[in-house]
Amino acid sequence: MSVAQPALTVAPPVRLKPQRSVGLIIVYALTAAALLLLTVYPMVWLLIGSLSDRDGGYSVANYIELHDKFGAGGVLINSWVFAFGAAAAATITGVLLAVLVARTDVPLKKLARFSAILAFVSPPWLTAMAYVYIASPNAGLVNQLFDQIVGIKPFDIQSMSGMIFVTALFLYSFVFLTVEAALSSVDGSFEEAARVAGARPLRVIRTVTLPLVTPAIVSATAFSIIIAWGLFAVPAILGMPARIYVFSTQLYLFLSSFPPRLELAAAMGVTFVATALVVGMLVWVVQRRRQSNSFAVVIGKGARAAAVPLRRWRPVAALFIVLLSLLSVIGPYLVVLWMSLNTRWFGNASLAGLSLANFDYVVRQYFAFWQISGNTLRIAAMEVVIVLLVATAVSYFTRRTKLRGRFLLQGAAMYTLLVPSVAFLTAVMWAWIGAPIALYGGLTLIAMTQAARSLPIATRNIGDGFGQIDRSLEEAARICGAGRLRTLATVTLPLLRPVLLAAFTVVFLSALRDLNTPLFLGGGSTKSMTLSVLIFQFWSETRIGEAAALTIILLSVTLAIFLPLSRTFSRGY
Template sequence: MVAIPAPADATSRLPRQLGLCILFGATAAVLLVLTVYPMIWLLIGSLHGKSGYGFSHFLELREKFAFTSILVNSWVFAVGSAGLALLVGITLAVLVSRTDVPFKRLARMTAILAFVSPPWLTAMAYVYIASPNAGFANLLLDQLFGVKPFNIQSMGGMIFVTALFLYSFVFLTVEAALASVDGSFEEAARVSGARPFTVVRTVTLPLVAPAVVSAAAFSVIIAWGLFAVPAILGMPARIYVFSTQLYLFLNAFPPRLELAAAMGVIFVATALVVGLLVRLARRQRGRSFAVLAGKGMKAAAMPLGRWRPAWAAFVVLVTVVAVAGPYVVVLWMSLNAQSFGGFSFASLSFANFHYVIFEYFAFWRITGNSLTIAAMEVAIVLLVATLVSYFVRRTNLPGRTLLQGAAMYTILVPSVAFLTAVMWAWIGSAAGLYGGLLLIAMTQAARSLPIATRNIGDGFGQIDRSLEEAASICGAGRARIAATVTLPLLRPVLFATFTLVALSALRDLNTPLFLGGGSTRSMTLPVLIFQLWSETRTGEAAALTIVLLLITLALFLPLSRAFRRIH
């Protein structure tokens, strides 16, 4: 008998499939370390006590630390911030997408700047303006009318400042949804005689209800994870929420890691309940109606008539209150030799800049730390998110859905709860990662993976598979197809994701503050800014904030030009 050789493509397919499975396993192992392993340790830490496993730490929280008031404060802060952000963000999105309001480009630019600006910048600015005793506005009104009406260091102040950050997320989400809605539904309502407000209330907003629900839920979760605003505005007034109480537990002597773990578990459980409610709401909403048409007509801009100047003033007011005003105030603080209350041009100088750049002993090392962490985070996120998206979109391997879930679920976990989990996982590990730059980059990467995975996955979905199939017919393997066809087509999406992740890395305060161990070896610029502010060195903190913004601009202005050339 003569042996008949197997076809060449069949013999070559085996090592290709083996290599793909090995890469899949490696990606799963990385995700296990980044996202799953810390959460296992958070649960272990919350249950482990001196006499074994139990619920003693949860009972101690309830009995000794006024946990009920912290829980109420956290809900009031998160829901209030999200509610105000929804009101402003949805209003602006409808005005920009569906009316003839002026300054549309200004509204979009303001939302982008508010989204990428560090939350502590706005908090610092409003402390300078409206702190109860030394705020500039209060001192001015006290001299004129004998009253000090503003108190930004309150629950209302925390909600207001946080909403100025969150509204941008709501605006960008809802405006994107409005851009994809068929305008014929709204045109039909207007032709039938419905007034503009009625059209928006009964047609426009119901069509984008899933986007509104998602924006509301994620705004609540983001607010729960914020630390800078509650720390700067709430802690001086002894108003504690989840994030600030966790910070106090972790900075106690000795650190109360077990109580932090117990609170973190409650934190995560609360967020998961919100996520479940959102899922149920979206499913119920999806059953109530469906858009039958594909890409439809663009809705005509509704005339605002005599209300046009008032809504234009609203757009300008949001710009001033959310972005322009805080930036100007922080710049003034950085140049002012007086900490609070002064408004004299004679006191302006570059002394604060000179100190933080040339006299502070560790400035250049700390700047290098920030850039190193950003570079490592970007590398981890782009590699892992691209592989996960490839496995989900371009293979039929079993377990790819679980892989995607491991990459995406951290979006439902509030930031400080996840940081507590990372501390439990690595603080006593023989790997020696705690307090180092690599662990900070890994943790920030785990937090950035959901958005990166979604963006890159959408990029894969926009690539016509016929291009890859043509390369396969010509004999190219998976690796060659990915290198010569898929990745070049993904380049704009990868570049946009790179920019978003790097911006997030440079402004992140929570991760290096909780995981850096307080050493200049792992300190970053946001942590140094927070440290200077905590020491009431407000001018130096403001100057360093301006320096961080200038570094960010110096990095990303050339990159934005390159992105436009790629696109």
């Protein structure tokens, strides 16, 4: 007797949603908390501080007082003239140099690139100190020489034009590096087609080459304006003695007065953040209009553009490179070295006064030199750790996950690019000066603030690095059984090593030369002072030789770190 078997029913396949690991969610939440603490929280306090009055209420009285008592309109105009003038001069110089190096047969290309890189990594106050020694209106060596020969002193570096000139010698390097990189990636067949059609070299550059890299030029110019707005060293060294005040120096006066006028500093900070956002919006509009009419200029088999022969203009172009290198790097380096070895009066040019006494004093006799040097390195190390961890996490979540809110993380990491540095420092002061956690005046807060300022560049570079890695490599590891963390550690991060090393170099060197953050947030104590602040303190006390000696020491440390790393990159690490 047979028993009927029950029919087997096959259930339809069930699609399982991909499970997100608990660890990933925890890291995502920690990254969001870190960004909230580093970049968002201070800016909320900047707005609150700008509206706070002395009675504990809120009003717009601070903005009215800024305009009525402190001539904020004049400071605003000075800041615009200074920032736009320096950015314009830097853009013209940097774009011209980039075109010469990338598109012509100009000689001395290695000198042009190396000088631009040195100008980029050198502290801005080095150039300012050198030109004060050379071209100050009364005691400058060149003015003294002209006075003895023709009876006039023609140069006045302590003026608005002097501030623009010195700042442009620092900013042109950023424009050059950005535009040259863009020119190197553009397909040269477009320019070759214009030449075949009969266009002359100058017309090809004007109508084809420059329009192709307009987005890079616009971005570099806008970034130069933001840097100039937040620059303190050059306006302090060159402008304050002549009573020319810009945004950063006026903020410094508010914060160094007794009692400090934090509420006025916050109101001025909000004003300039709004100004910076206007510039950012204009850049976005220009780029969006260009994108609507854009076309591909980088292709897989792009041709390299032939070098345009300069013929009789070749010596003129070479002279331009030599002169720019002398004005921006070689001359300032030599002058500051001379100042560091000089123990006599300011304008002395005699060999009889040269010795190592200034170096002996700052290294062996100054009581806090080693402590301050250690502070500088510790801040730089902490900043690098914070930046690399947060920027890598943000880039990973943006490029490798579909978590909700990941682009908000990217925005929180990138927006400080548009905020002038001294405005952000004012925000940090408002956020932490009265907090129950005693961070103000400590190394940790300085490192956190510098990290917030460095996050945009690191996040963009590391994000581009993720974009260049084929996902199939990571998928192969996952198929072999590796988890997300193991795949990241054994596949992704090793491939990102060159990008991470580049980010480390930029962040560490910027930390060594940063003056604004430790000056505004250090509280004046040697426990949190850095070499850059000590240099500014010596200069303010007219201890020129000691300031120059410390500058040479800091520059030597910077080059000792940078040059080996630059050789690593040049070998195709």
